Amino acid sequence: MRILHHLGMLAPKFEFPTRNSNSILVKSSFWMRAKYSGLLHINVPIGKSVEENEILATITDPYGKMRHVVKAKNEGYLINVNESPIVYKGDAIFRITKELIHE
Numbered sequence: 001m002r003i004l005h006h007l008g009m010l011a012p013k014f015e016f017p018t019r020n021s022n023s024i025l026v027k028s029s030f031w032m033r034a035k036y037s038g039l040l041h042i043n044v045p046i047g048k049s050v051e052e053n054e055i056l057a058t059i060t061d062p063y064g065k066m067r068h069v070v071k072a073k074n075e076g077y078l079i080n081v082n083e084s085p086i087v088y089k090g091d092a093i094f095r096i097t098k099e100l101i102h103e
Helices: 002-006
Strands: 024-033 038-042 055-060 067-071 076-081 092-102
Antiparallel strands (some): 024 092
16 A cells, blocks of 8 residues: 555555555565475465575475475575475475565
């Protein structure tokens, strides 16, 4: 709604919310892809700030014989998460920001 107000597209009867925190401008991001096929168990919510090597998910087989831990490659924010319970090798599972500008 703040964007619509800024662009003059919001009707005068509507009140727009005030900004209660500083904005973060994302300069680039990348997809983390599954290295294995299996059942995806996500441990973190979308929008979370993650640290490098933080555990984001695990990929297991249906029988519990294989367990692969998925770790963040860098620090940033999760801006998209694949919530499909089954992934195949090469599937995109997390979109993580790389370059940030704090305003």
